[in-house]
Amino acid sequence: MTGLYIGLALILLLTIAVGLVRVLRGPTATDRMLAAQLFGTTAVAILLLLGQAGNSTAIWDVALIFALLAAVAAVTFVRRRNIDTDSHQEGNRGHH
Amino acid sequence: MTELFLHQQWLIWLTLLPLGAAVAAFLAPQQARWIGLATALLLPVCALAGILSVTLTHADPITAGGWPTPLGIELRRDGLALVMLAVTALVGFIISCYALGYFPVHDRHYDKVRYFWPLWLFLWGSCNALFVSGDLFNLYVTLELVTLSSVALIALEGGKQALAAALRYLFIGLLGSLSYLLGVGLLYGSYATVDIALLGEMISATRLNHAAMALMVAGLVLKSALFPLHFWLPQAHTMAPAPVSAALSALVVKAAYVILLRLWFEVFPALDTFAVGHLLGLLGSIAIVWGSLMALRQERLKLLIAYSTVAQIGYLYLVFPLAQPETMAAAWTGGVLLMMTHACGKSAMFMVAGTIHHTAGSDRLSRLAGAGGPVGVLAVVFTLAATTIIGLPPSGGFFAKWIFINAALVTGQWWYLPIILSGTLLAAAYIARVLGWAFLDVKRSSYPVIPWVMKWPPLVLSVIALLFGLIAYEPIQIALIGAPVHGSIMVEMTP
Amino acid sequence: MGIIDLISASLLLCSLPFFLAGTLGLLRFPDLYCRLHALTKADNLGLGLVVLALMIQADSFQVVIRLLLTWLLVLVAGATVAHLIAHQAQQDGHQPWRR
Amino acid sequence: MEPALIFDLILLLTLISLAWLLLASTDLFRAVVLFIAFGLLLALAWVRLGAPDVALAEAAIGAGISGALLLIGLGQLGSSERDRCPVRPLTFLQHLSAPVLIGVIIPSVTVILLLELRQLQVVTSGQQGLVQNLLSISGSDHPVTAVLLNFRAWDTLLEKGVLLLALITIWSLDQARPRFENTDIPPLLSGFGQLLLPLLILFAGVLLWQGGYVPGGAFQAGALLTAAMLLATLSGYALPSRWTGVALRLVLVAGFLVFLAVAAITLLLRGEPLHYPQRxxxxxxxxxxxxxxxxxxxxxxxxxxxxxxxxxxxxAATPTTKIEDKS
Incomplete structure (x- = not known):
């Protein structure tokens, strides 16, 4: 079983690494933020798997903290002052 | 009664009192000045009591937390710690007095006064904590405290330039600390302890230990601004308010150097340090000449003094090549003596520069024309302090250089003689340039009145710096308590 | 390998396509609004399956609650963030993608 | 190869390339998001290194607070600064030093260190045994807490000082400005805040309490409370101005001050700072x-x-005498 947990965690880690392409490409700030949000969910899954594999509940605490704080960065992003994503939007409109 | 008074805990109060006072000054900004003054009055007393207790009694060393060393943190009360605590208490006291005048109550920047005292008291307390620490990780923590409070104090002047200088200093400081910490990590991984004394007994000349030494020395060299890693120093020391510049040059640069001394003589004596020692000596020699030449070229007084610090740091690094087996005590003593006397002299010079800036509105050398007349006391303070920077007898600077020359001759490293000599001549030249402007016969009467706390306290420091050679015997005896060195200091003086 | 392990393993394997789909969606969907789906649906379902797989392995009720709480929190956060971001994007004048 | 080893290698490679990408990024917002991702993966790395205490702290700080801090900071920059890093012309020395640093010094130091680290025989048994032996009289059942708050409490006291000092530094630089629009708060957000705030506070309490016997402790709990404060602010709450005077300053210094007081009292009574009586x-x-x-x-x-x-x-602070500009 441990091999399965770690193996699955490994694949999830790879999806994060691949997902970084979206952060690099954008094109809007919102797209990048969205990718970070997705990484949070994946990281929770990885931590749960690692915790089960290592039989350690402390790792699940880390996962719980991630879950509790999953929205903080994104909410800050939406609510902060002077957001203008306009400078990047041109890229998005014509982008298919 | 003597049991009550002669107790080593005075040395720990030197850390706890200023930190507590910093918190108090932050809580009650209206009273910050008086809290600062009270602390400044108390700390020299504590330092004196602590030194007496160590020299007169033979109590067991104390630790923080009361745990034995691989587990707990050892607190040092050896000669190096004692002299640095004493110098810090003295210089800190004078800087505090000066700051009372420099940051008046009715300042247009209320915030400056409000935050100077907590930050300065933090810096003072963390310097003291650093000097008594005998634990590599604890030294890292205290060094971070010293760096961070220095950064905040540099930025205190406000404005884009000061902020940029502070930020650059922060990055440099973090880089140096991280390099040092990486070395500490390697040592901890190998020996499961970060206690200096225990490590000194265990360390052998493996390649990994050499790597750790290289990392730690590199980090500390960056933090103490040895050529060519001095590039951040002139801006940082010049942009800061004058009392801060004084503290930076007198104490903060030395903090990293003290750690380096402890590493070199106590942690790594078993390693093959021949090449590193000569490299440091070479860089020190270049620093002496380069710093002095740059000082000679400056048009602003504060920059001139800052470059002079670069040169003086170069002398401190001559300790490492000169510390050969037969001259180890000499090199050590010369280094410690130079640190003490440079702290006194350089801080006095920065305070004078600050006062001139304050009164003349600029510290351009040309604005000094005729300053010898109306604010003559400043010129006197500057001249007296400068004697130790140049190295004229009977100043401590002269004495330290004399010891270095002795050590260089005994070990056959004659090439340091022309370096020291040219450094002395160049220092005389740049000081003469300042005095030439100051004593120019120009009638000026437009200087505003200077508060007396900005005039007289620096004089104390420069007189001490000047007369240090005459009273050097006692401080040297204290500096050699528990010092990890042997050999004769000079022909007529053996520890 | 007991029956519980078997179920758990198959649940874990089932979760994998969801995570992969989420990442694929993040990379290949044409605009912001579409990518939001990848975020809120696919990955949260994948996580749900992982949580389920671990829950049936759990040896105490407390652990079950903790796992469930973690999943619910991620769900709530995902939904809130998706709503806020979509709302914001609409206000900023993002046009939904049309073929 | 073992899957765990592959996992570690991929994690390491991703972390290093992330660090490089975020340093090289000219778009500041992209750098911030990369930093958030970096924090996530760093927490995973701490987990893999068997340091759950650090992972907890990194999760709370990295996932919650530092991302928010950077986003807020980015919002304060002017739009021209925000979009691109200002590119300054380099001097000859800087042109020379960057390739030397990146191309020669850093790789060679890394390679040397990696080679040397293979010789490292980690000696931990002595120290660990010592900590375990004395754990029963340290006042804590969790070795990390025992080391941080008893055996090496002097370090921790000074670290608390670093934290306070950082705050004083921030205060000395500028005054607080409103960071968020306080109008038009989406109702969903306030509902979310109401749901999450009690949970955050509750879990902070759990972390604080369990620090006595398993990973957790003051810093992690404090970071969670900070996230709670941030969420409250984002949902439109603000600290009443009558609390921002001495009361706020007292809360800010309390942690350091109490620790300092314990050090002072123990020094006075027992001659050694932070030498607690065993009871x-x-x-x-x-x-x-x-x-x-x-x-x-x-x-x-x-x-x-x-x-x-x-x-x-x-x-007292109003200018009564005009002093000429010093610059």
């Missing part, structure tokens, strides 16, 4: 931890606010 060790550690949690939360929240609270200057 009281547990109680003292708990006291220090509880107060430290509140202070850590207050300091981190105040750091997010980005400056000292706006107060009316006392009369």
């Amino acid at each position: 009281l060790a547990g109680g003292l550690i708990l006291l220090i931890e509880i107060v430290a949690t509140l202070s850590v939360a207050a300091i981190l929240s105040a750091a997010l606010a980005g400056g000292h609270p706006v107060t009316n200057l006392p009369p």
Whole structure:
């Protein structure tokens, strides 16, 4: 079983690494933020798997903290002052 | 009664009192000045009591937390710690007095006064904590405290330039600390302890230990601004308010150097340090000449003094090549003596520069024309302090250089003689340039009145710096308590 | 390998396509609004399956609650963030993608 | 190869390339998001290194607070600064030093270190045994807490000082400005806040309490409380101005001050700082931890606010004499 947990965690880690392409490409700030949000969910899954594999509940605490704080960065992003994503939007409109 | 008074805990109060006072000054900004003054009055007393207790009694060393060393943190009360605590208490006291005048109550920047005292008291307390620490990780923590409070104090002047200088200093400081910490990590991984004394007994000349030494020395060299890693120093020391510049040059640069001394003589004596020692000596020699030449070229007084610090740091690094087996005590003593006397002299010079800036509105050398007349006391303070920077007898600077020359001759490293000599001549030249402007016969009467706390306290420091050679015997005896060195200091003086 | 392990393993394997789909969606969907789906649906379902797989392995009720709480929190956060971001994007004048 | 080893290698490679990408990024927002991702993966790395205490702290700080802090900071920059890093012309030396540093020095130091590290025989048994032996009289059942708050409490005291000092530095630089629009708060957000706030506070309490026997402690709990404060601010709550004076400053310094007071009293009574009496060790550690949690939360929240609270200057501060500009 441990091999399965770690193996699955490994694949999830790879999806994060691949997902970084979206952060690099954008094109809007919102797209990048969205990718970070997705990484949070994946990281929770990885931590749960690692915790089960290592039989350690402390790792699940880390996962719980991630879950509790999953929205903080994104909410800050939406609510902060002077957001203008306009400078990047041109890229998005014509982008298919 | 003597049991009550002669107790080593005075040395720990030197850390706890200023930190507590910093918190108090932050809580009650209206009273910050008086809290600062009270602390400044108390700390020299504590330092004196602590030194007496160590020299007169033979109590067991104390630790923080009361745990034995691989587990707990050892607190040092050896000669190096004692002299640095004493110098810090003295210089800190004078800087505090000066700051009372420099940051008046009715300042247009209320915030400056409000935050100077907590930050300065933090810096003072963390310097003291650093000097008594005998634990590599604890030294890292205290060094971070010293760096961070220095950064905040540099930025205190406000404005884009000061902020940029502070930020650059922060990055440099973090880089140096991280390099040092990486070395500490390697040592901890190998020996499961970060206690200096225990490590000194265990360390052998493996390649990994050499790597750790290289990392730690590199980090500390960056933090103490040895050529060519001095590039951040002139801006940082010049942009800061004058009392801060004084503290930076007198104490903060030395903090990293003290750690380096402890590493070199106590942690790594078993390693093959021949090449590193000569490299440091070479860089020190270049620093002496380069710093002095740059000082000679400056048009602003504060920059001139800052470059002079670069040169003086170069002398401190001559300790490492000169510390050969037969001259180890000499090199050590010369280094410690130079640190003490440079702290006194350089801080006095920065305070004078600050006062001139304050009164003349600029510290351009040309604005000094005729300053010898109306604010003559400043010129006197500057001249007296400068004697130790140049190295004229009977100043401590002269004495330290004399010891270095002795050590260089005994070990056959004659090439340091022309370096020291040219450094002395160049220092005389740049000081003469300042005095030439100051004593120019120009009638000026437009200087505003200077508060007396900005005039007289620096004089104390420069007189001490000047007369240090005459009273050097006692401080040297204290500096050699528990010092990890042997050999004769000079022909007529053996520890 | 007991029956519980078997179920758990198959649940874990089932979760994998969801995570992969989420990442694929993040990379290949044409605009912001579409990518939001990848975020809120696919990955949260994948996580749900992982949580389920671990829950049936759990040896105490407390652990079950903790796992469930973690999943619910991620769900709530995902939904809130998706709503806020979509709302914001609409206000900023993002046009939904049309073929 | 073992899957665990592959996992570690991929994690390491991703971390290093992330670090490189974020340093090389000219788009600041992209760099911030990369930094958030970096924090996530760093927490995973701490987990893999078997340091759950650090992973907890990194999760709370990295996932919650530093991302928010950077986003807020980015919002304060002018739009021209935000979009691109200002590119300054380099001097000849800088042109020379960058390739030398990146191409020669850093790789060679890394390679040498990696080669040397293979010789490293980690000696931990002695220290660990010592900690385990003395754990029963340290006042804590969790070795990390015992080391941080008893055996090496002197370090921790000074670290608490670093935190307070950082805050004083922030306050000395600027005054706090409103960071968020306080109008038009989506109702969903307030509902989300109401749901999450009690949970955050509850879990902070759990972390603080369990620090006595398993990973957790004041810093992690304080960071969670900070996230709670941030969420409250985002949902439109603000600290009443009558609390931003001495009361706020007292909370900010309390953690350091109590610790310092314990050091002073123990120094006075027992001659060594932080030498707790064995009976009281547990109680003292708990006291220090509880107060430290509140202070850590207050300091981190105040750091997010980005400056000292706006107060009316006392009369003494108004300029009575004009001093000419010194620059």
